[in-house]
Structures are given as C-alpha cells and as structure tokens.
Amino acid sequence: DDEINTEEKILWFKPTGVVVDSSVNSSASVEALLLGGGDVNQHELSDLLKVLNAAADDDSLAAIYINVSELGMYYASAFEIASAVKNLRDNNKRVISYAENFGNNAYLISSQAETLMVNNYGMVSAFGFSRKREFYKDLYENINLNYNIFVAGDFKSGPEPYTRNSMSEEDKLAWNEFANPLWEKMTGMMEAGRNLPEGTIQNYGDTIWDLSLESPMQSEIALELGLVDMIVTREDLRHWMYEEFPNEDRDKSSLPDSISIYEYLSTLEEEENKSENKIAIVNVEGTIVTGEVSYNVAGSDTIVKNIRKAIKDDSVKALVLRVNSPGGDVYASSMITNALEEFQATGRPVITSMGDIAASGGVWVTTTSEEIWAEDTTLTGSIGVYSIVPDPTPLMEWTGTNFDGVSMTKAGDIYDLSRGMNEELNKQFRENTENFYKEFVTKVADNRGMEYTEVLNFAGGRIWRGDKALELGLVDKLGSLDDAIDSMVTKLELEEYRVFSYNTEVEFEFDLNLLI
Secondary structure: OOOOOOOOOEEEEOOOEEEEOOOOOOOOOHHHHHHOOOOOOEEEHHHHHHHHHHHHOOOOOOEEEEOOOOEEOOHHHHHHHHHHHHHHHHOOOOEEEEEEEEOHHHHHHHOOOOEEEEEEEEEEOOOOOOOOOOOOHHHHHHOOOEEEEEEEOOOOOOOHHHHOOOOOHHHHHHHHHHHHHHHHHHHHHHHHHHOOOOOHHHHHHHHHHHHHHHOOOHHHHHHHOOOOOEEEOHHHHHHHHHHHOOOOOOOOOOOOOEEEHHHHHHHOOOOOOOOOOEEEEEEEEOEEEOOOOEOOEEEHHHHHHHHHHHHHOOOEEEEEEEEEEOOEOHHHHHHHHHHHHHHHOOOOOEEEEEEEEEEOHHHHOOOOOOEEEEOOOOEEEOOOEEEEEEEOHHHHHHOOOOOOOOOOOHHHHHOOHHHOOOHHHHHHHHHHHHHHHHHHHHHHHHHHOOOHHHHHHHOOOOEEEHHHHHHHOOOOEEOOHHHHHHHHHHHHOOOOOEEEEOOOOOOOOOOHHHHO
16 A cells, blocks of 8 residues: 555554454344444454564664553464564564553463553553363352253363352363463473573563562563563653654654554555465364354354355365354254365365364364374363253242143153252263263264274363374464465365455344255
8 A cells, every 4th residue: 555654664563452363244143233243343364474574674663562452352363463573573574562550461461571561550461371161059049040951071161160169170170281381382382582591481470469568660670580670650751752753743742653453554566466266264263152253152053054155166176164163052053064074075175274262062073184283382171971961940930930720741841940950860861961962072083083982091071282183183283374274275286276254244044055
C-alpha cells in the first residue's frame, strides 16, 4: 500500500483481545449473543507472526513496541510469539516492551525485548500455572439437588466439581506432569531473554510476598532482581519515547510516529498464487457442539459444510484439519469425522495440526487423519467420556413439589427425569458412557495402528503435553501448522500449490443435506 509509509516509524504491537487460529464474524449468531463472544477482538496467530517476522527484515522501521498484557492466549501461541520477538532482537532490531502487569505469557513474550519497562504501580506476575476450581458437591447436598455422574476414565476430571469437594490425586498428578516441564521451558526462555541466573523466576515467585513486606512497591522488586530495566509512569514512557524517537511534529506530548499491526500487515505484499493445486485448512476451534461456528464455538454444521465444499472441489488436493479445541459433544465430533471420511473416500488425504489444545473431542476429530502434528506444548489427550444428569427430585420433595402422571409405554415412564433417577435409567447412562469410551479408544487405536489395550495405557481421560504424546504415539510429529502443510506437500509431491481457509463467517442458510 503506497499510502502507508513505514520509514522511521515504530511498529506499535499492542493487540488487545484474544489470539485465535481463525477469526469468526458471528456477532449476529445466537451462540455469540449467549456466550458474549460477539464483540471480542480476535487476532489470528498467523497475522501476528507474519507482522513480527516481516519486521525482523525491515530496515525502514525505527523500532518495535510490544505490549501484550491485554492479549489472551494459550501457551503454544505465547511461545511462538515470544520466538518471533526473540528473532527481532537477533536481527538487531530495537524492541521496547511495557505493561502495567505482566502475567506468564505477557512476560514470556516481553522478556525477549531489548528494553523492558513496568509501570511504577505495576508488577511482574509470572507466578507459574495454577489449576483451581470450585467444588459444588457439598452445596448440592445441602440444597438436596442430586447430580448423577457417569465417567469412563480414571483421570477424566471434568465432572469432579460435582463429585468431590477437593482436587483428586489423579488430577494433581496429570496436571503437574503436564505443567512442570512447561514451566521449566517458560522460565528458561524468560531467564535467557533477560540474561538472568537459572532459577531466578522460580525464586521470585516463591519469595515475592515476603519481599513485598520490606518493599511494598512490587515494581521496585522486579527492577532490583533484573526482571525489568526501567520503572515508568505512562508520562515517563511518552517522554522517553520522545527523546529516543521524536515525532515529526516535535510534539513532546504526543507518542512517536507509529504504524499499527494491521496497517503494517496491509503493506506486506502477498504473492499472487493462482495454482490449481489447493490445500484446504478446516478449523475446529472452540467447544465442539452441533450448530454453526461462532467465537470459541466449533459448530459442527459449519465445519461439515466446509468439508463438503472441499469434497465438491476437485482442485482441493488435500485437507489440513487445524484443531484448537478442549472437546465437546460426541455426536458433533462424529459428524465431523464422518464428513472427513467422505472426503478421504475420494482418494485425497487428511492430516491434523494440533494448536494450543486438542483434547477429548479434539482428539476424536483427528482419528481419520493419516498424520497428526502437535506443538511440543500442545495440551492433548483426555481420551475419556463423562455425562452429567441432574436429578431434581430430592429438591422438589424438599420443597413439597410432587410429580405424577401416566405414560403410554414403559420407556416413556422410565425416561422421565421428573420421576428421578431409576435403576433402568442409571444402567442405560452407565452403559452408554462405557460404550462411547470403548468406541473412542477403538477409534484412536485404529488410527494409531495400536492394540486397544495399548491405548488404554495412556487414555483414561489423562492429559498429555505434545512432546509426551509423541513418545506415546498419540501424535506423529512435532511442529507448527506450516510444518504440517509442508509435510502434506512433500507427500503429494506438489511443485506448486496454494493454501486457503474457508471463510468462517457464519452463513445463515438452510442446508437440506444436514437433515440426512
């Protein structure tokens, strides 16, 4: 874009909102309105990385300013962005970072900057990973509300808030084995970026509150330990910026001449690619449910439509399933795998790229893939099933409410939860849960070329890090989405190709195919 000049400007990298694989314009959808997701600023990871990587080779920019303290993301995305910031520094770019408060991910990214500033009333809150939840078992007992929980998998911790009043030892074990090595990797990168002795960040997290009794300003503690270079107010930051990068108008009360993320993105020329060999990316991002895609909701109806578009398009030579999902509904997950199998029946391959998280139903949808890629920090596994069935009858009896009536058949009487959980219903739910679990384990075993009993060893609802999943055989290779695409291109021996994603705007149309 000729109208946007980058010369001697600062790239102002301050995205607020959330990092996503694929942004969804769904503010008009019912799901978005219910989940409050319509107005969330979504930043595609590929866009953010493209901007930072291009800036590393751009001599026209004066510097790069980083503030990611208001950007929500998982760990795998944070490591990728942090590596891109490190790359800026390795290319001798001036990188300035500032925040009022640095959480784990924000500090990981910002620690790679040349100059790191914190607000005088701010702090570094890189205190590691916590897994804490509310437990309702006693509450429900107190109000006479009964929840029937059916679980297949000893480590499947999803329903624990309903069944316990404390964290189980199994959940602690699985979480610590996932998180501890991740924390070591994260603190190692932080300490390398800041040139700090090994163990500095851990020691800081362990002693900060004791140190705060002696020095109430946490920002001063961070400066003393070398976690930051400067303590500033916003006014100090503006004055410092003016001294280092005076704006064209020589206005001391204004920030430097800068260019925003998306202005800069618009200056990056995309090579025109009209190749007839297309590789389609289909995103499964968010909780997997039936219905349309919206922010943080992987609606199977939309995803199946996109797969069907690929089936009908002969120029699509392969499909990459990009998964960033904690799981969801078995039926919705099956709708996706059924459509993928139909695509594969045409003789074209499917491979999976796991992003930040691909767990439970996020694994189910990968079970048709010829090859599965994950990041080393991907949260995956959780191969297990549970169902939660509320039984309000004790509460109703307590309040003096009674149910009675007649049904034409025995089934109509049994499947009436207003009468409470009965023996037949209990048996039915339990067997259904066990059967779904057996089907899940079987699908993984068939896909992985393993025996059923082998998969049982690492199933059980237990979570695994990507690098551990590779050891177990749950995934084939470690790498990014681009690595997965390169692998596909090599397998297909394509000399030229183009990659595209289907438009993820929600389409409000009546699709007759969804009825069959």
